[in-house]
Amino acid sequence: MFVLVNLKTYPCDPLEVAAAVRDVDEETDARIAVAPQAAHLERVAETGAETWAQHVDPIDYGSNTGHTLAETVADAGADGTLINHSEQRLKLADIDGAVRAAQRADLETIVCANNPAQIGAAAALGPDAVAVEPPELIGTGTPVSQADPDIVEDAVDAAANVDDDVDVLCGAGISTGDDVVAASDLGAEGVLLASGVAKADDPRAALEDLVDPL
Numbered sequence: 001m002f003v004l005v006n007l008k009t010y011p012c013d014p015l016e017v018a019a020a021v022r023d024v025d026e027e028t029d030a031r032i033a034v035a036p037q038a039a040h041l042e043r044v045a046e047t048g049a050e051t052w053a054q055h056v057d058p059i060d061y062g063s064n065t066g067h068t069l070a071e072t073v074a075d076a077g078a079d080g081t082l083i084n085h086s087e088q089r090l091k092l093a094d095i096d097g098a099v100r101a102a103q104r105a106d107l108e109t110i111v112c113a114n115n116p117a118q119i120g121a122a123a124a125l126g127p128d129a130v131a132v133e134p135p136e137l138i139g140t141g142t143p144v145s146q147a148d149p150d151i152v153e154d155a156v157d158a159a160a161n162v163d164d165d166v167d168v169l170c171g172a173g174i175s176t177g178d179d180v181v182a183a184s185d186l187g188a189e190g191v192l193l194a195s196g197v198a199k200a201d202d203p204r205a206a207l208e209d210l211v212d213p214l
């Protein structure tokens with residue numbers, strides 16, 4: 001299972017979480033990575049943790065003030081990037097452009113989507129993976145894998161109908177090992193989560209709990 005911890009803009013210590021991600025990753029068969037804010041990418045990558053960006057823009061080098069260039073993200077040490085997170089939505093053409101920009105910079109890609117229909121459309125754009133996240137469950141602590149299992153199974157089917165090579169993650173409310181096992185049982189190959197680790201008093205213990213049953 002792939003466990004991707006999105007730090008959003010939570011007031012956590014990104015280096016503390018990154019060190020925990022690096023260490024727990026070495027102790028488990030699961031793959032664990034962390035997605036800090038863009039300004040923290042380089043320092044987080046230097047910890048040795050697998051590091052992802054939260055977003056890249058559909059742009060090339062040039063006059064794009066305030067945008068995030070995929071090549072700069074890769075130069076900072078990122079291995080991959082989220083695209084179209086529920087809190088950073090893009091138009092379809094821009095999702096396509098962001099996937100192309102990430103691929104140009106050799107970044108792995110996960111395109112987020114709200115529901116199975118969007119997952120099918122996202123899979124058609126050729127990312128490495130897609131992540132289904134019902135927006136109403138994000139940050140609630142109510143896990144999608146238990147609150148809305150059908151959406152995960154339908155997302156897995158929707159992606160497979162388009163492209164069998166596109167992995168499916170699920171996210172929203174995932175915070176325990178049981179939630180991760182439930183996601184795996186529904187066919188997800190990973191989980192995307194944030195508050196369960198970023199807002200935990202002890203992020204390392206939260207991570208250990210997440211991967212304990214794997």
Ligand SMILES: O=C[C@H](O)COP(=O)(O)O
Pocket residue numbers: 006085086133137138139140141171172173174192193194195196
């Ligand atoms: O990127 C992560 C997702 O939006 C899920 O957030 P959450 O784990 O706080 O529900």
